[in-house]
Amino acid sequence: MRTRLLAATLTALAAVSLAACSSSGSGSSSGSGSDKATSAAGSPTTSATPATASATAPSDAATTPAAPAPGSAAPTADGATGAPVPDAGASGAPAPAKPAPPADAGLPAKPGTDLTAKLVSALDAIDPAIVGGKPDQAVDRARNQCQSIYQSPKDKQKLADLANQRFTSADHPQGFGPDTAAKINEALLATLCPPPR
Known part of the structure; x- marks a missing residue:
């Protein structure tokens, strides 16, 4: 049972090391990954699960822009979406009330x-x-x-x-x-x- 747990731990650490090396592009050899795996093997308290391995893997989400959701307009360089401006009448909102005429409406100025x-x-x-x-x-x-x-x-x-x-x-x-x-x-x-x- 201990051997299986140790083998799973080593496999997970090796996968994390390879993912880190390939995403960083540091060009380090795969031997460094095996060294880390070996040093981890010497420590029986270290246990990595596949969930931990995925949590420690670097995420590319910060560097790649998210794709727009289906049905939404993609933003342009100036920040505008290119989507048509909704018409106030089409939204179902009631038209603004006609303002009341001023109290002096129709009162002519004093004539010359x-x-x-x-x-x-x-x-x-x-x-x-x-x-x-x-x-x-x-x-x-x-x-x-x-x-x-x-x-x-x-x-x-x-x-x-x-x-x-x-x-x-x-x-x-x-x-x-x-x-x-x-x-x-x-x-x-x-x-x-x-x-x-």
Whole structure:
């Protein structure tokens, strides 16, 4: 039994020595391997198993690049894989929500002198009491009405109601009525308001 164990130990050590010599390329003779085997034979406590022999064998994994897994793209010299960039819509992720418009969307900037004169003239053509000699007040009301037209361009009834609430005078505290309100909205669209969406 001891002889068999000794023979197995010597065989394993010889295999380890040969593997080490062939992988290092040191060119040492095979005699050195047998010397190591002989010195190991003199020590009865040394027992190498095939598992130990494989554990002590040098690994070439550090020097050879690993092959890419099947189905994956091989990396290129610049680190890119060459794989197509996934499309956000194809991934099944929901599309980003449309951002809400800013609070001042549709509110035109304060008009210059020429545009103010054009707006006042258009409103005076409908009814001089709409401006009532207060062009700055008429411009402020017109700008706010433009914002409402921008936000609800198809709701004619709502826009007429808002025009009647905004454009009032001492003689018309409830506004100028639905027909005049519709004409005010048309005049604002023709002069001051940005085009509706």
